[in-house]
Structure formats: C-alpha cells, structure tokens
Amino acid sequence: MQLGMIGSGLIAWMLMAVITSPATSDEPAPRSITTINGSPVAACSSAGCHGGGAVGQVGSEQSTWASNDPHAKAFRILFNDDSIRITKNLRRTEPSRPAAHQDASCLACHSTGGNACYEGTMMMNAADSVGCDACHGASSQWLSLHYEPSWKALSNDQKAKFGFQPTKDLVSRITACVGCHVGDAKREVSHDLIAAGHPRLAFEYTRYHYSKNYSKHWTEPLPTRDFEVRTWAIGQIVAMKAAVQMLHERTEPTKFGKTPWPELSEQGCFACHKGLTQPLKETSNRSIGTPDWQPWYLATLEILAGESPAIFSGSSAVNLKPLNELAGEMQKPKPDPAEVHKLAGVAESTLSQWIAEIRTSESKSAGSRITSDVVHRLAGAIAKHGERETEWDRVAPHFLAVAAIYHADAEAFPGWKEPLEKLKTIVNYPAGFNSPKSFDAKRSQELFRELGAK
Amino acid sequence: MTRAKLFLVVMTISLFAAASMWSTGSDEIVRVQNSLPGIDNLQGVGECQICHSGNDLRGYTDKNGRIKSDEFVKLDESKTWEFHDPHSRAFAVLNGKLGREMNARMAKLRNDPNYEIRKAAECLTCHASDQDRLKPLREKKIESFILGDVNGVNCTYCHTQPDATTENKTKWIDAHWKLDSGTVKWRTDSVENKSKAGLANLRDPHIKANLCVSCHVGNPAEGKVVTHEMYAAGHPPLPPFEQLTFMEDEPRHWGTPAELKFFDSIDENTAKTVFSYHKKDGAAGYAARHFAAGVIASLRAEASLLAFEAKSIKPHAGLDFARFDCYACHHDLKLPSDRQERGYEGPPGRPPVKAWVGVLAEVVAKHAGENHGNQFTKLWNELKVELYSKPYGNPVTVGPKAEQVIAWCDQFAKEIEQSNVFDKAGAQKLHTAIANQAIAKAHDPEATMALVWAYRSLGKSLGTDVQLDGLKKVLPLTVREVKSKKNGGKEVPNTVGEFTNDRMKLFINYNSIDFLKGFPPAKK
Numbered sequence: 001m002q003l004g005m006i007g008s009g010l011i012a013w014m015l016m017a018v019i020t021s022p023a024t025s026d027e028p029a030p031r032s033i034t035t036i037n038g039s040p041v042a043a044c045s046s047a048g049c050h051g052g053g054a055v056g057q058v059g060s061e062q063s064t065w066a067s068n069d070p071h072a073k074a075f076r077i078l079f080n081d082d083s084i085r086i087t088k089n090l091r092r093t094e095p096s097r098p099a100a101h102q103d104a105s106c107l108a109c110h111s112t113g114g115n116a117c118y119e120g121t122m123m124m125n126a127a128d129s130v131g132c133d134a135c136h137g138a139s140s141q142w143l144s145l146h147y148e149p150s151w152k153a154l155s156n157d158q159k160a161k162f163g164f165q166p167t168k169d170l171v172s173r174i175t176a177c178v179g180c181h182v183g184d185a186k187r188e189v190s191h192d193l194i195a196a197g198h199p200r201l202a203f204e205y206t207r208y209h210y211s212k213n214y215s216k217h218w219t220e221p222l223p224t225r226d227f228e229v230r231t232w233a234i235g236q237i238v239a240m241k242a243a244v245q246m247l248h249e250r251t252e253p254t255k256f257g258k259t260p261w262p263e264l265s266e267q268g269c270f271a272c273h274k275g276l277t278q279p280l281k282e283t284s285n286r287s288i289g290t291p292d293w294q295p296w297y298l299a300t301l302e303i304l305a306g307e308s309p310a311i312f313s314g315s316s317a318v319n320l321k322p323l324n325e326l327a328g329e330m331q332k333p334k335p336d337p338a339e340v341h342k343l344a345g346v347a348e349s350t351l352s353q354w355i356a357e358i359r360t361s362e363s364k365s366a367g368s369r370i371t372s373d374v375v376h377r378l379a380g381a382i383a384k385h386g387e388r389e390t391e392w393d394r395v396a397p398h399f400l401a402v403a404a405i406y407h408a409d410a411e412a413f414p415g416w417k418e419p420l421e422k423l424k425t426i427v428n429y430p431a432g433f434n435s436p437k438s439f440d441a442k443r444s445q446e447l448f449r450e451l452g453a454k
Numbered sequence: 455m456t457r458a459k460l461f462l463v464v465m466t467i468s469l470f471a472a473a474s475m476w477s478t479g480s481d482e483i484v485r486v487q488n489s490l491p492g493i494d495n496l497q498g499v500g501e502c503q504i505c506h507s508g509n510d511l512r513g514y515t516d517k518n519g520r521i522k523s524d525e526f527v528k529l530d531e532s533k534t535w536e537f538h539d540p541h542s543r544a545f546a547v548l549n550g551k552l553g554r555e556m557n558a559r560m561a562k563l564r565n566d567p568n569y570e571i572r573k574a575a576e577c578l579t580c581h582a583s584d585q586d587r588l589k590p591l592r593e594k595k596i597e598s599f600i601l602g603d604v605n606g607v608n609c610t611y612c613h614t615q616p617d618a619t620t621e622n623k624t625k626w627i628d629a630h631w632k633l634d635s636g637t638v639k640w641r642t643d644s645v646e647n648k649s650k651a652g653l654a655n656l657r658d659p660h661i662k663a664n665l666c667v668s669c670h671v672g673n674p675a676e677g678k679v680v681t682h683e684m685y686a687a688g689h690p691p692l693p694p695f696e697q698l699t700f701m702e703d704e705p706r707h708w709g710t711p712a713e714l715k716f717f718d719s720i721d722e723n724t725a726k727t728v729f730s731y732h733k734k735d736g737a738a739g740y741a742a743r744h745f746a747a748g749v750i751a752s753l754r755a756e757a758s759l760l761a762f763e764a765k766s767i768k769p770h771a772g773l774d775f776a777r778f779d780c781y782a783c784h785h786d787l788k789l790p791s792d793r794q795e796r797g798y799e800g801p802p803g804r805p806p807v808k809a810w811v812g813v814l815a816e817v818v819a820k821h822a823g824e825n826h827g828n829q830f831t832k833l834w835n836e837l838k839v840e841l842y843s844k845p846y847g848n849p850v851t852v853g854p855k856a857e858q859v860i861a862w863c864d865q866f867a868k869e870i871e872q873s874n875v876f877d878k879a880g881a882q883k884l885h886t887a888i889a890n891q892a893i894a895k896a897h898d899p900e901a902t903m904a905l906v907w908a909y910r911s912l913g914k915s916l917g918t919d920v921q922l923d924g925l926k927k928v929l930p931l932t933v934r935e936v937k938s939k940k941n942g943g944k945e946v947p948n949t950v951g952e953f954t955n956d957r958m959k960l961f962i963n964y965n966s967i968d969f970l971k972g973f974p975p976a977k978k
Contacts, residue, residue, distance in 0.1 A: 089794060093801045093842075191845070195803030197794050260845050262772065264803065272783040275962040276691065277955055287563055289686025289775075333682070334771035435787035 043143060044132045050217075061217035062132070068215035071130035074110045075101070082197055089196035108187045109180040135176050137165035156363075167218075170231055171359045174205050174238045181208075182242040182297075185249045191264035200269055202296050204397065205235030206404040226370050228408035229378070232401060233304055233311050234358060240297040241351040244326065244344050251341035261337060266330070268292035268393035273435050286331045292393060293330035298323075299389070299397035303381045308354065310374040312361040318354045322346040372412055379405040379413065379451075386448035390441040392427070399427050402451060415454045423447045499532065499542075502609045505631060506532040526641060526716040527708065534707035535609070540934070540947045541704070544581045544606035548572045552688055559687035572601070576684075579677045580669040583611035585623075591677030612665060618652035626653035642720065642728055658730040659744045660867050663697050663751035670695045671755035674762035682775035690954040691780045693933060694810040694904035697748025698741055698911030703933040712737040738881035741915030745884070745908055746821075746870060749814040754863035756811045757837070757856045764853035772846020778805035779898060781961045792965050796896035800842025807841055810901040814908065817891045821884050822870050830866075833859050878916075885912045889974045896966035903929045906973065924972035928964065930957045 045051035045062040052060035055067045066072050077083060078101040090097045100106045107113050112134040133139050142162035145151045151159070156166035167173040180187055181203040189201050206228050208214060220227050247266065250259055271292040286292055304311075305318040326343040329335050379402055386398035403420055406413050426444050430437050508530030528534075536542045547553050548571050561569040571577045575594035578584065583605055586598040600608065614623055629640055629651050640648075645655050656662045670692060672679050680689055711717040711731045725731040732739050756777075763773045775783075782805055785793075799806055812834045820827035837859055840851040874880065892905040906922065906929060913920050922931055 085794065089797060089802045092797055190803065192801050192803035195794075195798070197791075197802075256770075257844075260804075261770065262845055264845055269787075273787050274784065275786050276780070276784045276958045288559060289563075289683050333775070334767065336768075337770050432789060433786055434789045434791070437786040 042127065043139070049147070050132075056215060056217075058219075064215055064217035065131075068213075069217065070214060071134070073129065075107075075129040078106055078110050086193070086197040090192075105188075105193075130180075135165060135167060135173075137163045139163070168221075169359070170234050170362060171238065171355060174231065174234050175242075177205065177208070177235075178203060178239050178242040182239050183246050184242060185246070188246065188259075189265060190260065192260065194265055200265070202396075203235065203239045204232070204400045204404075205239075206232045206407070207400055210407065223369070224407075225375065225409040228404055229311060229370050229375060230362075232404040232408075233308075236297065236301055236304055236401075237351060237354055237358070240294070240301055240323070241348065241355060243294050243297050244323070244348045244351060247326075247330075248341060248344035248348055251337040251344060253338070253341065256337055256341075262291070262335065264291075266294055268295040268391065270392045270435055270439070271295075274439075275437070290331050290333055292391065293327050295391065295393040296397050298327060299394045300382055300385065300401050303378070303385055305354075307374070307378050307381070308358070311370055311378070312358045313365045313368050314361045315354070315357040318350065320350070322350045372409070375405060375409055375412060383448050383452035387445050387452065389444070389448075392436040392439045395439075395441070395444050396427050396436075398448065399423050413454070416451060419447045419450045419454075423451075499535075499605055499608045499610075501627070503532040503536075505529060506609075507536075508533045526714055531707040532609070534705060537945050538947050539704050539707065541607040542604075543946060545572070545578075545601060546603040546606065548577060548581055549603070552690075556684075556688040560684075563683055563687060575599075575677060576679075580607070580680075582606070583608045584676075587611075587616040587676055589677070590675060591679075594677055607669075613654050613656065615649050615652050615654045618649075622650065622652040625651040629653075641716070642724055645728060655730075657728075659697070659747035660751065660871070663744070663747040664754075666697065666700060666748070667695050667751045667755040670700070671752050672759045673755060674759055679759065679762070680776060685776060685780070691958070693930075693957070694808070694814075694900050694907075695748060695752045696814070696904050696907045696911070697744045697751075698915075699907035700748075700933055701744065702911060702914075710737060710740055712740060732876070735877045735881070738878045738912075738915045739876050741912050742876040742881035742884050745912055746818045746876065747867070749818045750863050750867050750870075753811050753815045754860055756808060757859040757863065760837070760841075760847075761853050761856035761860065764847070764849035764856065767849050769850050771849065772844065773841075773849060773852065775805070775846070777807075778846070779808050779900065781899060782806050785962050792896075792967075796966055799838060804842045804845050806898075807838060808900065809898050810904040812838075813891060813897055813901040814904055817884070817887050817905075818870075819866065821880070821887050822866070822873060822875055826866060826869075829862060833862050881912060881916060885909065885916055885918065888912065892973055893970060899929060899961045899964035902964075902966070902969055906931065907933075909974075921975045922972075924975065925969065928960065928968045928972060930960055 045066075047053065050059065050061040051063055053063050054060040055064045057064075078099075083100040083106075087097060087100050087103070097103065100110075110130065112128045112131040137160075139146075140163070142151070142159070142164045145162065146164070156169050156172065159166055165172055165176050167176065178184075181201055183189060183201070189198055194200050209216070209231065210228075222230070243266065247263075249255065250261065250263060268291070301323070302320055305320050308315050308318055322343065326340065326347045329340050329343055382398055382401045382405070386395065386402070389395045389398060399420075402416075403424070406416050406420055410417070423444065426440055426447070427436070429435060506527075506529055540547075548557075553571060557569070557571045560571060560574075561567055571581075573596055575591055575596070578596075578599045578601075579587075579591070579594065583600040584594070584598060585600065586594060589598075600611075610627070614626070626648060630653065632640075645658075649655060654661065654665070656665070667673070668676055668678050680692060685691060711725065711729065711733075717725060717729070717731065717733070720728075722733045725733045730743075732743070735742075760773065760777055763777055767773065782793075794802075798804075799809070815830055815834065816827070819830035833855070837852065837855040840855050841847040843851065870876070876884070888905055888909045892902060892909065897905070906925065910920060910922055910931070925931060
C-alpha cells in the first residue's frame, strides 16, 4: 500500500510539467501541472507531500483521509444496497435514470467533480471520491505553488484567486462543507431523494468535526473552547445562509417551477412524519397544521444574533427580522413564491453582512479569546430557549448546541454531564426507527430547565 | 284524525307515562322527554320516535318488547339511531372533550376568540341537520340548521329530498303514515311522486351513497369539506368509505329487501322501478350494487373536492394537504421502510392521493367491462400524473382532469344501473375480484382495509363466512366498534374520536407482508 502510494506520488511528481505565465508584482503566477489521469488525489498522495503513510501525522494527510474519513468512501457507497434501492425507487417514474455511480446529481456530492476538480472533469472513481480538491479548491492553478515559501506569505484572498479554498479560515471551511451538507444551486438532497431512501441532511459542524468516525487530517491551532464555540456559531449562520440562498434560487421567477415547489426537505421532517395520536401535541412556534420551515437552522439563531458581538469581537448584534419574515411566509400552508423570493433576497443580504463581519473579526482578532462568562451566558440562553421547545426538529439543535459548548469547556459546566446524557437518550431515535418515535417533549423541557438552573 | 291531533294525543300519553314512571327513575323516559321537539319543529326527531322507537303504540312489538314488524319497515329505527348510531351524537360531540379542544384550537387558528364550532357552518354542515343542504357554505345561515344534542344528523335530514321546496319538504311525513291515504298505495307510489312530496329516494343505492359520502368523503357544493386545518385542530381522519361496511357498522336501522316480507308481495318491475331492487339478484345483488354505488360516489366526491380546491387556489399553490393520503406523511419513519420497499405511484416524496378511492373504483370499473376498466384507468392515471407533477399537485391541470373523472362517474353510474353484472353470479365474481385486487400489489393500509371491508361485507351477502380474525392485529376490520356506552346513566353510541388512536396505531405499524400472511383468508 505504502509502496503504491510512494510510487504513484513519484510518478505524479515526475509528470508535473509546469506551465507558467509571466509573473506580476510580488504574487506568483498561476501554473498548471499534469496529474495522473487528472486525479488531484493521486498528485497529493506523494510520499514526500501528503501521502506519508503515518496516519494522523503531518505529511500523511492523504493517508489519513484514505484510511478513516467518510469523504473517502463517498463514491464507493454509490454501489451499496441503499444506493441501489434509491435508484430503483427513482426509476419507477424515471426509467432512464442512471445508476447512482453514474448519476450526475449523485456525483455532484459523492465525487470530486465539476469546478471543484483539478481540471474541471468529474472524477468518477473510488480513489478520488470526495478528495482534496473538493474541499481545498480546484488545484490546477495552485498545486505547483502551494509548497513554496512565497505561497505561505499570501493572504487568503490572494490564494483564493488561484482557486484555493482557505480552509484554515473557519468561515471558508464551513462554507465548503455546506455546499454538500446543506446544498446549493446545483447540489441538493430534495425530498424526492430522501423519500427514495437518501438520509436527510441536518448539518451542525461540530458534530461532524468531533465525530468518532472522522479522523481529521489536520490539527487546530485554536484552543478547544474557542474553536468549538466559534465553529458551532459559524456553522449555524453559514448553514442558514445556504438554505436561504437555495430558497432564493428556487423562487427566482425565470426558474420557478422547474424544481418541486414547495420543496418539502426545507421543512421540519417530524412536523409531518410522526404517528397521529390523540391528544394532539401543541406546537410552540407556528400554527398547528402548518409546515415548520428550516427549524434545524433557525432553532438557536435568534440567540446567536444577540451574542454575536461577544463571540466575534467587532461584529454587531444582528436584527433577524428579515429572516423571521421569510420564515413566517414559508410557514403558511401556501406560501407565495414571489413574496418568498423577495424576502429571501433580503434575508440573504442580512446573513451575508453578518458573515462578512464575522470573517473580518476572525481575520483581525484571531488571537482573542471567548471569555468564560460569554460561554456561560450563551449556554444558559440556549438551555432556557430549549425549555419552550416541544418538537424534535427544534429540540435536537438546542441539544447539539449545549452539547458542543459543554464539550468545548466541560470544566466550566459542573453538573451538566448527567442531564446532557439523559437529553441525548431522549433525542436519539429508538432502535429500528429513523425518526423520534414517541418523542418525550415534556421530559426534554424538564432537562433543559435543569441545565438552565445549574 | 289529523297528524297534528294524533301527535298531541301521543304526546299526552307519552308525557303521562313519563310522569308515572318518573319515580322509577327510568332513563328512557327522561330521554324521551328530552328528545321530544317543540310541536312546531317538524324537522326534529321526536315526531319520528312516536312510531319508530319500538314503543308498543301500535302493537308492533311482542310480549318481550321485540319488534314484530318484518313487513316493510322495522319500526325500531329511532331506537337504533339514538342508542347505537353515532349520527345521533353528531352535534353533541361538538361539545365533548375533543370538540371543546378543537374549538379552542380553531378559535386560535382563526384568531377569533368568539369562534364556536357549534355555531360554525363549516362544522354544522355535517354535524347537524342542515335544512338548506344545497346552499354553498358562504350562504349558509345558522337558522337553517336544526341544533340540539338530541338531533345530530337526524331522520329528516337524510330522508328529505334536499331540493324539495319548503312547502313540500314535510308532505311526505304526513303521507307516509296516514292510514286513510292507504299505506300500501304510498309505498308503491312512483319515485317521482314521492320525491315531489319531499321524500329522498334512499332505496336507490346511488342516491344513498351520494348522501353518505357528502359527509364521509366531502361535498364542496354543500359546504362539506374537512380541511387539513380541521384535522390539525383535532378532527379524526376520515376513513375510507365503503358503503356495505358503513351500513352494517352504522348499524343499519332498515331491513334489506331480502329481509322484509313486503318485497315478496310485489312484482319484479315494481321492485325495480320503485325500490331500485332487482329481485332476481337477491341479497347478493343488493349488496353488490350498494358496494359499486359507494365506490363510484366516493370517487366522484374525491374528484369534486380536487376540482373545487384546484379552482379555489392560485396557480403556484398546492392543494390542501387533506386531499392526500394522511398516512403517507403521518407515520414514524422506520428502518427498513415498508413504504420504500413497496414503492411509490409517483416520484418518491410527492404526497400520494387517497389510493383507496382509485383501488376500489378500478375493481368496479373492470368488473363492469373491459371498456369501462380502460376508460377509468386512463382518466385516473392522467389525474394522478397532474397530482404528482409537483408536491400537492398542479391546480391548473388537476382541475380539468378531475372534472373528467366526475363526468365519467356520472355516466358510469347510469350505465351500470341497467347492467346485469351485479346478479348473484356477478356478485360472486366481484367478490373474487376484490380479493385479487387486495393481493395484486402492496397497497397502502387504507386501500387494503377498504378492500378487506368490501370482501367481508360482500362475502356475507353471498353466504361466504370468511375468517378474518388473523388480520385483527394488522388492520381495523370494522368502521368502529358497535357498542353502546354508558354516559351518565344514559346509553349512547361511541364516536369516531374514541377509537381513532387504535386505528392510527394499526396504520402506523402496517406492513404489507403481515397482511399477505392472513389474506385471502381460509373459508369456514
């Protein structure tokens, strides 16, 4: 295996033919190189670069990715039983639908393809899967530069001109994640696809980052508390923006009607997908019988908007009125797409402005720390907010939020472990179910109250 | 003796009897007292109870109090209605626990603290007796409803011709019992004359079915639409309508022609033209025609609701959630998923139509002939394409397709009226076709349940006693448990809301493999 990697890396290195254009000022000129069959992963896996073979160590990023990163398996799972069943269900009304491993809508997220790939080609193979370029940006213009000292001197904006995605910038990194884990104009897990068998998307960055099933091929410079609270917060805002952008795109007048409307995956799954029983459970956030638009991403955003200046030094408190107005329209049984488009545009601007402020804050005050007081206040506010929630799609993100903050600084929250463990049990789906059957909202509210009181 | 005089005499006797029994604390007498309407209220139930309560006023009960009449009517209809039939509690339930909860939620939804479901026309159209049945919802007035806990959906509501003039609405009430006008003459008088006198021809299975489905499926022209908003506020989901099973579980307060001596005495033509009864087809034919009529009426009603909704909304909007299969969305998600295994009619993820409507209609249309079957399949599939073209349907295209289905239903109902495919042999074939449809593919639980109901009910009329106990844990085998409940010392029929949970649990846990293990059942 290691010999193979070394061999392929060597060949990649040998095949690098640098095509240069005249350099201007102090920036290096973009250069292209040739890779093995256009595979960026193969190019990165040189033993002397990122294919060192010591999983988890610097210099072995590609090896770490290949050994224990779900992204490395993204293409292969298109051949498994679940994928076959999904295709079978989709073919009932679309008989010509290709197999998942050949279906462009699947490959958009299950391979390194399109603009994200080295030479703009779709890498439809298990070796590439969701590989280096998928997250770090199409490497044709920077691959031959990024190991040079001059590259390290460039700013993120300068690197971006070469197509490089500066993933050390947390906003940039999470923006790359949500392209697939929430979606964008070209990539979407629709309700049709979910009904055919694809898992729903419910993105929360820290849940992935600290997953036991995810061996990261990098290390974080920030202390855990700062990193985790920041990434939790950025994840919420960036994911919300991605969702709003998709809605804005969907309702664009010249495109409206080309994709399903309403798109049911934008709504809370378990507002509908629950067994009917009497007595009815009251809903806290909307009129009964109406859909709950993006509860996963909206759940804690209001709290975050108020605490933004404390978390991101120099940013201002955010007025979420435009987003709330959008949610109000979307929670009508028959939302007006023209009105939705208008409101989504305003909400998107609000979120973009917020993200821009965070990015500025992050670049200017990377050394600043989130104080213990802020962490406590944030966690307390979320716990208090969680007390009023009755529906799983809103309770679960509250749980993930307090769990992330606890995980970030456990010593600061004595007495939280036990109620959090209990809450986790309540939020977890029962065995054999893919939904929170008989979700105990009352107990959840009690536990949030308990957390808030500590 | 005029009817009014007789009424006064009977009232006096009843009240005297009631007074004499008061000291015994008889619940029944108190009930009768409470039930008697004002003397001017000719649309109430009290007047009917005089003859139809099984009271021994005219010698129609034996010494044990059992009804002796098996001639033309049973004469205990009011008793059956009051003590066993939930129609009698249709208005009262609006003030029950669920009714009060719904009231609070509807008031919140409508942002109207004064909202009362007991005064809301949208509720009363099916929960009270509407004397202006044919008026659209916006023109309904509270004065047109007969309100009161003892009325509910009462005798005159169903038995009065809905388009009769005010003057004619009560003529039949006099005519149908007046001895001096000759009872038998009234009985055998033409359908047209009876209709002119204001009597609805409920002997005709199609008229009966259309009346039933107007509430049990819906009728937008009469303001009878259960919306998703109402369901969300707590209204129990309407189950599939299958005429035979509903008749049995109501329970039926009338005798079928095969059970009543009178029908032995009349000729084939009179039976057919006056009573829509095909004598030679017997009980099986009677049942088969009722099954078919219920199926066509249900399809027509559902298509009417789709057409109405499609016309009422903006082109970009989807149809009301209530127009789709409730349980397609409302279920816990399982791994592995029975739904994903059995597949979808449209693209996965698009709420499906109420499949039972089409699944039953397909059986009847094919049974009536290949041409009918093909016509139905084409129209129904075309309608479904538009309903699945986007989530909750495309109203621009759903409306015209639904209108085509309505037109087909009307034509088909006329054609099968004269058809001989519902004789005893036809009923037997239909019974087999229902069983074959149930196992032809994995249907959703409501469609499967409706087929099982029809299989069981039609089987009874054929003398085929089928063992369905094995399916008890898979599907609800009855519309409701027919049993009376003690309520403050008074016996009352149980209501839909009281057994909804049990039904929903079975649907949520439904698995087509479990069903196929118990169906078709072994014959006894």
